Amino acid sequence: MRLFTLTALALSIGSFSAVAQADPQSQQYLPLSLKTTSEQDQATGFVEGQSLSGSTRNWYAHERATRAPLWKYYKGDGTRHDTHSRNNWVQGSILNYSSGFTQGTIGFAVEAAGYNAIALEQGRAAIAGPNNRTLTHSDGDPIGQWSKMGLANVKARLSNTTLTVGRQSVDTPMIAYIGNRALPSSFQGAFVHSAEFDNLSIDLGTFDRVSPRTEQSLSKFRSEYSATGVETDRASTAGVNYQPFKSLTTSLYTTHVEDFWNQYYFGASHVLGDSAVLALTTGLNYYKTVDTGSKKMGDIDNDTYSLSLGLTHQAHTLTASWQQVNGNEYFDYLHETNGIFLANSLLSDFNGPNEKSLQLSYVLNMAPYGVPGLKFNLYNARGWGIDGTHYRGTAYDVNGLDGETHYEWGIGTSYAVQSGPLKDTSIRATYTAHRASKAQGDGSLDEFRLVTTIPFNIL
Template identity: 45%
Template structure:
């Protein structure tokens, strides 16, 4: 739900989210020293959203006498993210640290205006917006040997299983250990094991739960291993395997093929597939779920057109860890189109105005539709197991959405690399589809400041 608003905003090639190799790990032989290689920067983020519900969808205002329904909420936040990264010490094995301190000021504090608790901002027990909050967003110790590194602490992971979420004033992160390696030019791989999430609107860490399952149940740890191999003829192959303890085991396969030159005509095809089965104590009951998507993109100059198909096979949601965007499916937009047995398609147009003399200005327009959402065959709680997914009431549910994003990256001057985005979307749901019916406008500005 709503996992790719920021990603959509930065997309200029009509691409669905794909598993791609992370930035290669620089070789330890080039270490510049702990102090000499240090970097300190500040990102100032201004975040505003105005959301209205439609049809049978309502938000909630907490009152002493009970809950009052409302159709509007407003979020207006100023955030600051101070990021420090040391260099690596010289030698065969290098050591370094990362630290990021996040702080937020709530500019909209009206009790009725923030609505719906802590979904967008941090609130107290009465539902009032906390005026300011802060936390250690990232804090890790790093060790590097050759072109492989280990990080221990609070990290922002980036892979098809566990990817930090950045669609609010502050991003999430995860607590654990990660291994990243790019010893071979054609292969980048990573592994990790994490036991806590640091939420977007929280000041501390929380146990690992799921996005669409019963959040009363948690898993003690999620571990994964996988990577991306660059094959000949424009083909990338990504494979990951993971275990969410006592919840599920999940594997991911991604295939991406590119041909041609976008200056003339280029084509890209992207296949994403997830297979999920219950594991261990089966805290979410029995799970047997397959989800796949196929996206085809044609590009010419600054124009890209994408068509995508997505389908879920299983009587529960295709799911992923809460506070993560571990979903690389093509139709993961405002909605994930991941309901039980759901089918969906998307049509998307992207424009990059750089070839037409306006570098940094991009726009994207999309329409998506999902149908055949059916959870009436759910039997995950058989044999006394927990009811992991509340889906039996979904019988023929459907939904659709339209979205527009315009983004500009400043090319020069004191605001160089600052990003300004406007995002407008509407979503309509029928038959109990989980995302409801909304209209929303978001205005987001990210202004980076390099200190040293």
């Protein structure tokens, strides 16, 4: 591991001399300036600007535990049995209607999306439900087909500022939809996105329910890693995205989860050099989490960050990512969100108490070789130093974690159709292997996943 670290640092430091000789990415300062155009001024009308589109996704995953069984399934007599494998195969479809904005100083619009899922694998033992992949009854019997209203909202827009009220899709560093299943999650509440400046935008939002990926009903928010299952009635967020230089983007957010925690986030991404010769991309993500209110999650004082350094030469990108958790509990986030922008959030989140992790990854983009849309990737990540023995709360089951380690590697390929009637159709295949010490929570397993997504436009 020490050799891995020194090698990654040497590659990063050595890149500066090469980058200096390339045609550099512009480091020009961008003064803060108001936009000279207004999105609302371009409104074409409620009917004239409407669209009807959607997508259908075929989602398949096969998992195999390589040590102890990781899942259970119900037999017909109601007894629960261990299993070393789990298969989930679901066809998810989305039909989305969006009106145009009415004309005038303030424009109004609506959006609605119907979600539908069909369980292509319906064997109880195979699915090993209930889980968050295939919707089942409480006894693990799969529901063959189900639908729900995934999005349903009203929008009001003034200039370049839009207020959305209702069930919606949101993407911020701490409240973000997660789309890694057949259907994505969404949130019920109110959200304001303001982009009145050329290089600065502001987000404000408050939400009281989440629509999970594999459930028909709305749910209260709960945390991803809590062992007690406590719930909260509200999560609110505010943030700023700012681009001070052409090469640098930054984000600063705060989120208040009622009676859980206050969480603060800073993120930055910087590009130096020319990818045709050599470019260095640096990414920083930092989260600070502290308890608040009635402390349903107990005492929390957690600082977690990741730093990634990526070198790109034409079709090739090599990245080293360091991640560290400073706290006696998991770095935690809200369940059914993608509110973890850390570099080493993979099959495992590498977020155990006091955990350190390093990832090395390689991406090959086949566009320079005449096959645009085709990519290959390979990575290896290792986590160590997991120590929960100093934790004194009750929300997390970490006291037995003492020096735990784990590692993960994966290989994948993806292709996106570039033109024709199937333009933007994508197919991705991944194989991931995770190996863990006895008490580490993710277990030892292999997973093969194959996902095909076909978008379509009707109107």
